[in-house]
Amino acid sequence: MTNAGVPLLQLQGIRKHFGAVEALRGVDFTLRAGLVTALVGDNGAGKSTLIKCIAGIHTIDSGSVVWEGQLVTIAGPADGAALGIEVVYQDLALCDNLDVVQNMFLGRELRTGVRRLDEETMEARTRETLESLSVTTISSVRQQVASLSGGQRQSVAVARAVMWNSRLVILDEPTAALGVAQTKQVLTLVRKLADQGISVVLISHNLSDVFAVADRIAVLRLGRMVADVEPDDVTSNEVVQLITSGHAGFADELETPLRRGHA
Amino acid sequence: MSRALSQDAVSAPRGGDLPFERPAEWSVRAQLGGYLARLRGGEVGSMPVVVGLVALSLFFQSQNDHFLTAGNLTNLLVQGAGVAMIAMGVVFVLLIGELDLSVGSMAGVGGAVLARTVTGPHPHSWWIGIALALLAGAAMGFVQGVLVTALNLPSFVVTLAGLLAFNGIVLEAVNNTGRTSIRQVPQLVYIGNGLLTPTTGWVLAIAATMGYAALQVLRRRRRLRLDLKPGPALLIVWRVAVVAVVATALILVTNADRGPLAPIRGLPFVVSLVLLAMVVLSYLASRTSFGRHVYAVGGHAEAARRAGIKVQSVRVGVFMLSGVMATVGGIVLTSRLQSVTSTEGSGQILLYAIAAAVVGGTSLFGGHGRVVNAVLGGLVVAAIDNGMGLLELSAGSKSIYTGIVLIAAVTIDSLSRRGRVSSGRG
Numbered sequence: 024m025t026n027a028g029v030p031l032l033q034l035q036g037i038r039k040h041f042g043a044v045e046a047l048r049g050v051d052f053t054l055r056a057g058l059v060t061a062l063v064g065d066n067g068a069g070k071s072t073l074i075k076c077i078a079g080i081h082t083i084d085s086g087s088v089v090w091e092g093q094l095v096t097i098a099g100p101a102d103g104a105a106l107g108i109e110v111v112y113q114d115l116a117l118c119d120n121l122d123v124v125q126n127m128f129l130g131r132e133l134r135t136g137v138r139r140l141d142e143e144t145m146e147a148r149t150r151e152t153l154e155s156l157s158v159t160t161i162s163s164v165r166q167q168v169a170s171l172s173g174g175q176r177q178s179v180a181v182a183r184a185v186m187w188n189s190r191l192v193i194l195d196e197p198t199a200a201l202g203v204a205q206t207k208q209v210l211t212l213v214r215k216l217a218d219q220g221i222s223v224v225l226i227s228h229n230l231s232d233v234f235a236v237a238d239r240i241a242v243l244r245l246g247r248m249v250a251d252v253e254p255d256d257v258t259s260n261e262v263v264q265l266i267t268s269g270h271a272g273f274a275d276e277l278e279t280p281l282r283r284g285h286a
Numbered sequence: 287m288s289r290a291l292s293q294d295a296v297s298a299p300r301g302g303d304l305p306f307e308r309p310a311e312w313s314v315r316a317q318l319g320g321y322l323a324r325l326r327g328g329e330v331g332s333m334p335v336v337v338g339l340v341a342l343s344l345f346f347q348s349q350n351d352h353f354l355t356a357g358n359l360t361n362l363l364v365q366g367a368g369v370a371m372i373a374m375g376v377v378f379v380l381l382i383g384e385l386d387l388s389v390g391s392m393a394g395v396g397g398a399v400l401a402r403t404v405t406g407p408h409p410h411s412w413w414i415g416i417a418l419a420l421l422a423g424a425a426m427g428f429v430q431g432v433l434v435t436a437l438n439l440p441s442f443v444v445t446l447a448g449l450l451a452f453n454g455i456v457l458e459a460v461n462n463t464g465r466t467s468i469r470q471v472p473q474l475v476y477i478g479n480g481l482l483t484p485t486t487g488w489v490l491a492i493a494a495t496m497g498y499a500a501l502q503v504l505r506r507r508r509r510l511r512l513d514l515k516p517g518p519a520l521l522i523v524w525r526v527a528v529v530a531v532v533a534t535a536l537i538l539v540t541n542a543d544r545g546p547l548a549p550i551r552g553l554p555f556v557v558s559l560v561l562l563a564m565v566v567l568s569y570l571a572s573r574t575s576f577g578r579h580v581y582a583v584g585g586h587a588e589a590a591r592r593a594g595i596k597v598q599s600v601r602v603g604v605f606m607l608s609g610v611m612a613t614v615g616g617i618v619l620t621s622r623l624q625s626v627t628s629t630e631g632s633g634q635i636l637l638y639a640i641a642a643a644v645v646g647g648t649s650l651f652g653g654h655g656r657v658v659n660a661v662l663g664g665l666v667v668a669a670i671d672n673g674m675g676l677l678e679l680s681a682g683s684k685s686i687y688t689g690i691v692l693i694a695a696v697t698i699d700s701l702s703r704r705g706r707v708s709s710g711r712g
Contacts, residue, residue, distance in 0.1 A: 116592045120585035120653035121578075129582055130593030132575045139573050143505075147512040 030089075031056045031190060031222045032077070037086035039072055046072040048246035049086070054191060059213055059223045061233040064243035065266050070226050073243065074193050077224075078110045079103035107190035113199065115180040119169040123161060124149045126168055127183045152186045153178070156215050160208060174205025181212055185221060192216055193224040198232050210236045230259050244269045334698055335646050335662045338691070342666065346673035353676055357544030360554060364478070366642075366668030367556045368393070368619040369635065373642035373660035374567050375611025378604045380643055381571075382584045383652025384434065384441035386605065388448030389612040389639050392426050394631020395419075395452050396613025397620035398459040401466040404474065412473040419613045426452060427609025431602035441605075453632045460628040467625040477559070478622030481552035484541040490558060491533035499526040556618055560661060563614065567657045580604060584652035615639070634685070641688060642667045645695040649702075666691065 032054040039047040046069050054060055064070050075081045079097040088095050090106055097103050103110075117126050124142070127149045133141040149164045158178045161171070168176060177197050184192050194213065198206040213236050216223050227233050233240060234254050242250040242265040249269045250257075261271040346353040372389050379386040396419040403415035430448050434441045460466050468474045482490070502522045509516045540553040571577035579600045582590040591597050619635070620626050646663025648655030670691060674684040 112592075116586070116589035118582045118585035118589050118653070120581060125578060125581075129578070129590070130595045132578060134575065138575070140575065140578065142573075143508045143512050143514060146509075146514055150514075 030054070031091060033089040034077070035087045035089070037073070037076060037088075038084045039076055039081060040084060046246055047076070047083075050243070050246070050248050052241060052248055053251070054222045054224065056190065056222045057217050057220045058238040059217045059225055059236055060239045060241055061225045061227060061237035062241050062243060063227065063230070063233060063262065063266055067245075068243040068266075069246045070243055071195070074110060074195065074224065074226065077103070077191075078108055078193065104187075107188060108193070109184035109187065109189045109191070110193045111177075111180045111184050111195065111197065113195045115176055117168045117176055117180060120167065122167050123164040123171075123179055126179060127152070127186060131187070148186070149182075152182050155219070156182055156185070156212055158182060158212065172205060173201050174208045177201065177205075177209050178212055181209075181216070185216060185219075189221060191222045191224070193226070195226045196228065197225070198227065198229060206232065230262055233262075234259065242266055332647060332656070332659060332662060334695070335659065335666060338645075339662065339666055339669065342669050342673065346669070346676065349673075350676045353673055355544070356539045356542035358672065358676070360540050360544060362665075362668050362672045363540075363557050364554050364622070365672060366664045367478070367554075367560050368615045368622065369638045369642050369667060370560050370661045370664030371563060371618055372612050372615035372635065372639035373646070373664050374563060374657050375608035376639050376643040377646075377648050377655050377657055377660045378571070378580060379441075379608045380648045380650060381580050381652060381655055382601055382604050383587075384601070384604070385445065385640075386430070386441065386608045387445040387636060388426070388430065388452055389608060389615075390631045390633070390636030391449045391452030391456070392423055392609050392612035392631070393616030393619060393635055394456040394626075395426065395459075396423055396616030397626040397630050398456045398466070399613075400474070400617055400620055401468050401626040402459055404468055404471050405466055412471050415474070416617060419617055420610055423609035423611075423613030424606045425609070427606035428602060430609070431605030434605065435598040435601045449636070456626075456630055456632070457628050460626055460630070465625050465627050468620065469624045474621050475624055476555060476621075478556050478618050478620075479624075480555040481550070482555055482558065484537075484552055487537045487541055487553040490553070491537045494561075495526065495530045495533050498529045502526060556622070559618070563611075564657055564661050567611075571657050576600070576603065581653055584654075638667050638688070641692045644699070645691060647695070647699075649699050650696065651699070663695075
């Protein structure tokens with residue numbers, strides 16, 4: 024499993040500060056295609072800052088970003104999107120008054136000849152995308168998003184992110200507002216994305232979700248990556264300890280980040 | 287009811303062998319349920335305004351049997367034309383969740399620019415007058431739009447200032463005489479007073495119906511080609527039938543002789559202009575990226591921004607469109623009266639135009655509404671004005687009743703929105 028994916032994105036020594044606050048203090052982070060990497064950490068650990076740096080919303084102060092072996096600079100959201108990086112934010116950013124198809128193509132509408140929207144092709148592609156992700160809970164793609172459940176909305180937001188040949192999809196707390204059945208629906212979807220060869224970063228506070236779906240667990244604490252492990256190698260309690268204190272009970276070298284499962 | 291639709295399977299390809307495979311969502315019951323769901327989702331739709339229009343007509347007819355005569359109905363259509371034009375622009379402003387209080391004054395400026403261009407010591411041609419008036423509308427809308435977006439000022443205040451300033455411009459422009467006549471330019475008089483020949487009316491009605499039917503059939507073909515659910519063929523028949531009936535009724539009414547002395551018949555030119563504007567703006571709203579972005583900005587501006595939509599450009603564009611449609615309305619009103627007074631556009635035009643858009647079912651909270659609503663709402667406003675006039679009620683009671691209808695319309699909008707919020711989807 025460890026060597027299954029080629030590194031898609033390698034971050035080294037990423038630093039970012041806002042005024043006097045150092046949000047990221049030299050983060051190393053490796054993401055591989057086809058793997059779900061859970062990014063966990065306490066509030067203020069730097070999770071949001073890190074994903075915003077990856078997506079190009081924040082520019083990094085120092086450090087190197089290597090995309091498929093090439094050193095790249097992500098200076099803005101457009102650069103991130105061009106590489107195939109899509110972020111699904113917690114609030115999903117869907118327009119309630121538009122239907123599923125209209126939301127999927129929002130800002131990137133397909134047009135025919137005289138600037139007319141190509142509704143039929145957009146509808147067909149929406150259905151294809153949803154089917155490829157095995158999203159079966161949305162009966163009509165022509166219903167307004169206002170009439171969808173939380174899980175269905177999450178599915179639409181995720182499907183929109185992957186429709187544009189995305190390579191890396193970052194999900195910010197996708198299950199935070201969902202019930203049990205809908206959480207399961209979304210986690211299945213997350214697995215499906217990875218199985219399609221997409222690298223998925225899952226930010227979550229819910230460790231049972233993390234253990235259910237993640238191939239790797241990366242723990243961020245106070246702007247540093249303190250662990251990058253496989254779920255099989257740690258217990259839920261150890262992850263909690265890593266989040267809160269930066270080291271698990273068994274780690275005697277406090278300053279050395281826990282790195283196991285790298286074969 | 288739903289059984290009647292199984293005939294649909296006959297016309298669908300491969301439908302003969304599995305008539306019950308048709309997706310349940312297209313049954314009439316499901317369609318009705320879909321409408322109710324949309325209503326709860328904040329989409330008021332055209333139903334209340336159509337019902338209201340019928341009820342008003344029946345009421346006025348019962349009070350004065352002159353109301354539903356061909357002459358009065360045609361008169362009503364012409365009376366409502368200017369307001370309907372302005373209201374179509376207002377719909378776009380309401381769609382992005384803003385307000386434009388300057389539309390009446392911009393209509394006045396449009397009329398004043400038109401009149402000043404074609405009169406005076408060096409009169410220009412009529413079409414230059416129209417072009418300059420429309421340009422003025424776009425310019426006024428642009429300035430207001432930039433103030434609202436770039437400086438982040440509330441549109442309520444910006445357009446209130448616009449109302450005052452533009453009224454002032456009209457005063458300055460027309461002040462020398464108190465009234466500028468355009469009677470000497472036949473083309474301009476024709477806009478608001480001209481009649482199409484009865485034959486032209488029929489040709490237009492038939493062309494419109496056939497064009498609509500062709501579009502519906504083409505759309506169905508495209509859906510079938512892409513393997514999408516085509517929807518019941520019967521629905522297309524119904525829609526085309528509705529258009530055909532409305533078009534036929536319109537032409538029958540307007541082609542009837544309504545002259546008290548000499549015969550007067552034919553569709554007023556201005557009504558065909560309103561319908562043309564309605565078709566063009568409906569296309570803009572529902573079939574172009576710009577229209578889609580307008581709805582997105584009104585629905586969730588931050589989501590639109592993150593989707594890469596240039597929210598500020600959309601907003602400025604909408605204010606410009608509002609300005610242009612306001613001046614179109616101003617041109618129509620000026621043409622009808624054949625002159626511009628120094629108080630043009632400072633009266634009830636603004637209130638009627640916004641009332642028309644809202645009565646027609648456009649949400650004041652943004653993101654919900656259609657262009658056709660403005661025309662239907664304009665009809666309601668004109669019907670009240672006209673009907674109250676027939677009942678010989680005072681101008682004061684006309685205003686009071688129009689106000690009551692407006693409150694009723696906003697209440698429906700608000701209740702619909704409350705449904706949206708309580709279902710956690712506000």
